[in-house]
Amino acid sequence: MRALVIGGGVARAATALALRQAGAQVTVYEAYEDPAGQVGSATSSMARP
Numbered sequence: 670m671r672a673l674v675i676g677g678g679v680a681r682a683a684t685a686l687a688l689r690q691a692g693a694q695v696t697v698y699e700a701y702e703d704p705a706g707q708v709g710s711a712t713s714s715m716a717r718p
Contacts, residue, residue, distance in 0.1 A: 673698065 670693045674685045677699035685695045 670694070672696070677701070 670691075672685075672688045672693045672695045674681050674688070674695060674697045677697055681697070685697050688695050
């Protein structure tokens with residue numbers, strides 16, 4: 670399965686992570702180089718190998 674996530678805010682980053690964990694090949698499109706700033710750092714703890 671392939672998924673496209675538009676935007677890199679906290680909710681969409683969490684969605685992308687959940688899709689990836691479910692086995693999807695995920696592409697995220699974001700307008701900003703650093704989309705979520707320090708707020709997005711909270712989602713890094715959800716990423717698992």
